[in-house]
Amino acid sequence: MKRQAPHAPSGPSQRQLRAGELMRHALVEILREQEITDPDIAGVSITLTEVRMSPDLRNATVFVEPLGGGEQAAVVVKALNRHHKFLRGRLGHAIDMKFTPALKFLHDDTFDAAARMNRLFDDPRVAQDLKPGEPSGGWKDED
Numbered sequence: 001m002k003r004q005a006p007h008a009p010s011g012p013s014q015r016q017l018r019a020g021e022l023m024r025h026a027l028v029e030i031l032r033e034q035e036i037t038d039p040d041i042a043g044v045s046i047t048l049t050e051v052r053m054s055p056d057l058r059n060a061t062v063f064v065e066p067l068g069g070g071e072q073a074a075v076v077v078k079a080l081n082r083h084h085k086f087l088r089g090r091l092g093h094a095i096d097m098k099f100t101p102a103l104k105f106l107h108d109d110t111f112d113a114a115a116r117m118n119r120l121f122d123d124p125r126v127a128q129d130l131k132p133g134e135p136s137g138g139w140k141d142e143d
Contacts, residue, residue: 012052019097020051023060026094027051030087040079044072049108053101060101063108073107080105 012020027048034042045067052061066076080087084103092100121127 013055016053016055016057019057020053020060022095022097023053023062023091023101024048024051026091027062027087030090030094035090036079036083036086038079038083040075041083044076046076046080049110057097058099058101060103062103062105064105065108077105077107 031046031048047065047067048062049065050063052063053059062080064073064077064080066072081104084105088100088103091103
């Protein structure tokens with residue numbers, strides 16, 4: 001009779017989470033020094049919201065949100081991806097890991113989704129469903 005392998009964990013490991021936070025903090029410091037002389041990034045405040053590491057820690061997906069978001073986000077993400085080799089080189093000096101991960105930048109759309117949800121909750125048709133109703137007079141209300 002064969003043993004079944006235990007199910008693999010569905011989320012990232014503690015090692016991936018720690019490495020991701022280490023990378024995020026190091027990238028924030030590198031971007032704060034403003035060594036990149038790209039007009040698409042110059043003067044733009046960029047928030048690094050999350051860094052997701054691959055299980056082997058050789059690839060990192062960096063989620064970014066420029067201040068103001070919108071159409072500017074695509075331009076900033078494209079510029080950061082153009083400079084990924086420079087950032088990886090600086091990162092190699094800033095962190096103490098066996099390998100410096102390859103970087104891929106993506107726009108973090110969670111802020112847009114949260115704003116969309118807030119707009120939905122502010123809609124009067126939805127707000128009326130969120131108001132507490134009058135007791136129905138059912139058997140549960142008699143206690």
